[in-house]
Amino acid sequence: MSAVQASDVFELLRDGRPWTRAQLAQTTGLARSTVAARIDELLRLGLVAPSGGISTGGRPPSLFAMNPRAGVVAGVDVGATHVALVLADLGGELLVSEETALDVAEGPDAVLGWVCDAIDRLLRQLPLPVPPLRAVGIGLPGPVEHSTGRPTNPPIMPGWDRVDVPGLVQRRHPVPVLIDNDVNIMALGEQQVAYPSTEDLVFVKVATGIGAGIISGGALQRGAQGTAGDLGHVRVAGHEEVLCRCGNVACLEAVAAGPALAATLRASGVAAEDTQDVVDLARAGDLTAVQVVRQAGRDLGEVLATLVNLVNPSVLVIGGRLASAGEHLLAGIREVVYQRSLPLATEHLLVAPTRVGRSAAVRGAVAMAVTHVLSPEQIELGVRMLAEG
């Protein structure tokens, strides 16, 4: 540690229970004057509020607790063809939400314009007094440089390459804007809601594309360039004849993602345009579709077996649109993962469909935004801005 700061005192108050100044001083070993100054800063930032008994006769309040209604954050899930948005308080509780059909290929102005409008609309729906918007978390369907919030060569996002997404949102909402790719925030959302005590969880999204969000040792692993978890272009044995749009052959995405399965069905004379058609056919029991989905599960299993050996998660979650094609996909995945992964790595491994479902992404975006707002760095920044008036 360096100096004892407001954020250090706040860490104690995050337990939600009320504390007195004397308890804080005793627990931390801080000088009473230091505690008083830090509490004063947190009160002025609104992150802490007087708690419990009514203050009478002008006496200063004696009990303090974290104030989850000190602000709201927006959690945004930008998909290939939809955008979903929620507002949540600083305790992560969802307050209001909105969703629309919108193609990401319409570009950043159209998509982020809708996002900024929707934030305004939803803020107006909140009961008075409306808490301030403190941060926005956004998941995008492509590779993102997390530190700058810029997409990098996103294949299904024409017009978005290297665009300053936080800057565009901040013109309308001048608050911190955090960006990550969709599958990373789905992993965060699934963990927060369904597996809060799990430190090693991998979320695999199987839809138009294929990707994974890797939480290892309790932390989301983004890698050096933010591309960690990119499964889509791993080579799958036995498919050397399949060309991928990336220029390589036998990439997992070209073999097992929704469009590839639809094409396979069409080649067998079954009418299937897109991923949803494949899902509908498999759920309706079309034998060809069931076989195609099952084989996609096995091909996914080949790559996921490697992932299990390399990362050794305790939970492997399968989500994305294709995961709703019933048990066939999961059965194929399990078949190969349990055959090919190390016995030690699968002994306690849970392979499960997403429990959080479609809201995993907005839940994760909220978690990313709240974590930022309540981080020591942000609290100290707020304190310095107070001091500078």
Next chain:
Amino acid sequence: MSAVQASDVFELLRDGRPWTRAQLAQTTGLARSTVAARIDELLRLGLVAPSGGISTGGRPPSLFAMNPRAGVVAGVDVGATHVALVLADLGGELLVSEETALDVAEGPDAVLGWVCDAIDRLLRQLPLPVPPLRAVGIGLPGPVEHSTGRPTNPPIMPGWDRVDVPGLVQRRHPVPVLIDNDVNIMALGEQQVAYPSTEDLVFVKVATGIGAGIISGGALQRGAQGTAGDLGHVRVAGHEEVLCRCGNVACLEAVAAGPALAATLRASGVAAEDTQDVVDLARAGDLTAVQVVRQAGRDLGEVLATLVNLVNPSVLVIGGRLASAGEHLLAGIREVVYQRSLPLATEHLLVAPTRVGRSAAVRGAVAMAVTHVLSPEQIELGVRMLAEG
């Protein structure tokens, strides 16, 4: 934070510079009495010592700094056929070392007996006064449950399965004993010595077996069961006819590790008994050996391309005995990794031979032991033991 503890004050003192009590109080915001109490604890633990000017007339010392000679740790590298051991101070500086040829298959009593004897011998070589032994770090050539220090089904370590390695060492040296598998500590050692500012480094060991130690986001990733980084039994495309001792087919280890290459050479009429023969032949320019090593590099490259996509390291280090077969192995690896990995993930990727070489393992074992000794938990444990007399 909870209470301000001795370990918090120690964090400041680890910078190696001398501090006064007043500076510590001012920087931390702690009460003067708290700082004085914490410094007193650290002095009694020996981790901090008076620094600078001579104390005269019985006045208490006024400057304090971390004392790297407050103790030594042992770093131990147990290989398949050798054991290496060093003693280092708490600053990580190597003091003395010893090495012996010893087969790990001789079992835990023989190997750990030698380790305990060697620690005694090396302690006697240190100048007086000999600092106390504070911890032992050991790398073992097989899967280890890091939390308990027990090997789990280690294939080349008969007699070691589920053995309480820390308990056996502690009969002779009653200090904390940390165990990890060899390639994890090699990754730690390589990072500490050659890439101290790199947060995403993977160390691949290619020898009798094949494995990887993964440092991601600055932390060693062990996974849920401690098996993260196990590359050896990932399937390599195009080798479905190769049986592995694990019962599967086409495992990387059965295709590209030292014994597999020696067997391939023998089948071509070249006399090669083991990994070292393969290395010697390749270095001598034997054309068949060069071709076999190059192909092993390509097969490794297939699996490492997947690892690069999944983990996105900035440095991929190739070590282990087979890595000393000249540039042929690395050339084969680079050939496939740059062809098959995502352009974004390889744009800034360094694929390099180990710079630390054979001492990476003992260096990493020292780092693991020092990190433990200087951890807040250990310091607080020491303080509580002082208080209980």
